[in-house]
Amino acid sequence: MLRIEDLNKKYPTGDEALKDVKLEVPKGQVMALIGPSGAGKSTLIRCVNRLVEPTKGKVFLGDLELTELSRWKLRQARRRMGMIFQEYALVERLTVMENVLSGRLGYVGFWRSWFRRFPGEDVREAYRLLDRVGLMEMADKRADELSGGQRQRVGICRALIQNPDLLLVDEPTASLDPKTSRQIMRLINELCDERSLAAIINIHDVLLAQMFSKRIVGLEQGSIVYDGPPEDLTPEVLTRIYGEENWEATIGKVEEENEEEDSTISKAAS
Amino acid sequence: MPKIDRSSGLSWRKHTTKKELTIWLYWLIGLSIVTYAWNLISEKTIWFFVQDAGTQAIDIGSRMVPPKLSYMDKLWQPVWDTINIATIGTIIALIIAVPVAFAAAKNTTPHPLIRTIALFIIVSSRSVNSLIWALILVFICGPGIFAGTIAIGLRSIGFCAKLLYEAIEEIDHNQVEAIQATGASRAQQMLYGIVPQVLPTFAGVGVYRWDINIRESTILGLVGAGGIGLQLNGSINTLAWTQVSMILLVILGTVIISEWISAKVRHAII
Structure with a gap:
């Protein structure tokens, strides 16, 4: 689904954020990208949808080479890539519904988006998604009235209403409490399963990464230093990614713990 | 060099001795200038006139009471004119200020050259007082309400555009980035990412400027640009x-x- 070849990014300040990154994510795979702050995780996923322009290298979405697209073609390609952000990045003063529907902007003309006249199918899909994540009642609330977990679920709906082939997820749980973090990660995983979506999830919580994905890629100073299953994340590997530290307590059991209260969202939603 | 090693242990001061002396020197220079200027004003003042200022004030004050209530009949029209000058002037200013502000803000300007032009419009509008605009416009389009309205409008463009473009530059960029990632066009990014964020500022600035303009338009009549100032001028001249x-x-x-x-x-907006 996604193929990255020798991707390089050098910022004007001289920082080399990415060095010859090679990565392939097949259809339906949820991949966790871990690494210390400043390792280039955000830069990597932003180079995919070109919110950040890569300096060198190629990125393919299916057969489409994203890195050579013109502005106009890039806009069309971005519709196939949903993005979920660290601080939710909802438009705070718009309603939940408007935020979700903004995921369709790539398909809707300027005047229709001005007057909020979205096609009926889009509106129905928006309600379906809000229902799926358990926010049906919140549709007409303003985004800044919601709690962190609720906002992130709106962010997820906005990405999914694009009907994407690929999800780019940037630290989805960084501003959430541990319980909400798990709920959000579980929700993203379930949704990816339902739609057989490929996803790259940037996450700095190693335990969460291990719990929720079958493949983990470790990035350190712009280079991939680990690529494998979560079981193989040994203290040596973590030291290679993050540096020297006592890692014994960080490495969790890989089977997901089944807490009662955690499954509330899935139940409410189904 | 706030940290000082002494035999008695570590000591801390905000400034070095040299810097402290410099600060005192600046105070000395500042005070000397004030004293000199005070002397100059004192020399140029005819204190004989100032001595009986109190008596004069009481004299004029006593002639002012009681206010001539019957004169109100002739004031309704000029008051209405004054309010209209302020309101229409503000609306004209806002209509022009919005595109100027978007052209002047670093993050939305289409081109640095256009930004320079926009900034020049803002500075030139702000640097001329509305009374002077009115004076010029009375020459150009003749005395009356029209000249006053345009004068208020021209003066307000800079004020509104400046506050607005500063608000545009201070928006949360993440929200715009999220809209951009959906494949939205530049115009749609502005509509969904920027406008909701600056709308409260826009309304606040408009109302604030309207409030200022009511006050400014009361004096425009002094130069013949309509409004209640015309009556004020006439009444003072006829004692x-x-x-x-x-x-x-x-x-x-x-x-x-x-x-x-x-x-x-x-209050209602925020």
């Missing part, structure tokens, strides 16, 4: 002090009401 006090009361009332309205509106 009709009871009319003057009536006009001052009316202006005071208008300003209080406009402040009340703008406070209400601002």
Whole structure:
């Protein structure tokens, strides 16, 4: 689904954020990208949808080479890539519904988006998604009235209403409490399963990464230093990614713990 | 060098001795200038006139009471004109200020050259007082309400555009980035990512400027640009002090009401 070849990014300040990154994510795979702050995780996923322009290298979405697209073609390609952000990045003063529907902007003309006249199918899909994540009642609330977990679920709906082939997820749980973090990660995983979506999830919580994905890629100073299953994340590997530290307590059991209260969202939603 | 090693242990001061002396020197220079200027003003003042300022004030004050209430019949029209000058002038200014502000903000300007032009428009509008605009416009389009309205409008463009473009530059970029990632066009990014964020500022600035313009338009009549200032000027010239006090009361009332309205509106928006 996604193929990255020798991707390089050098910022004007001289920082080399990415060095010859090679990565392939097949259809339906949820991949966790871990690494210390400043390792280039955000830069990597932003180079995919070109919110950040890569300096060198190629990125393919299916057969489409994203890195050579013109502005106009890039806009069309971005519709196939949903993005979920660290601080939710909802438009705070718009309603939940408007935020979700903004995921369709790539398909809707300027005047229709001005007057909020979205096609009926889009509106129905928006309600379906809000229902799926358990926010049906919140549709007409303003985004800044919601709690962190609720906002992130709106962010997820906005990405999914694009009907994407690929999800780019940037630290989805960084501003959430541990319980909400798990709920959000579980929700993203379930949704990816339902739609057989490929996803790259940037996450700095190693335990969460291990719990929720079958493949983990470790990035350190712009280079991939680990690529494998979560079981193989040994203290040596973590030291290679993050540096020297006592890692014994960080490495969790890989089977997901089944807490009662955690499954509330899935139940409410189904 | 705030940290000092002494035999008695570590000591801390905010400034070094040299810097402290420099600060005192600046104070000395500043005070000397003030004293010199004070002397100059004192020399150029004819103190004989100042001595009886109190008596003069009481004299004029006594001639002002009681305000001539019957004069109100002739004031309704000029008050209405004054309010219209302020309101229409503000609306004209806002219509022009919005595109100027988007052209002047670093993050939305289409081109640095256009930004320079926009900034120049803002500076030139702000640097000329509305009374001077009115003076010029009375020559160009003749005396009356029209000249006053345009004068208020021209003066307000810079004010509104400046506050607005600063607000545009300070928006949360993440929200725009999220809209961009959906494949939205530049115009749609502006509509969904930027406009909702600056809308409260836009309304606040508009109402605030309207409030200022009510006050400014009361004096435009002094140069023949319509409004209540015309009556004020005429009454002072004919030494009709009871009319003057009536006009001052009316202006005071208008300003209080406009402040009340703008406070209400601002409260409602934020």
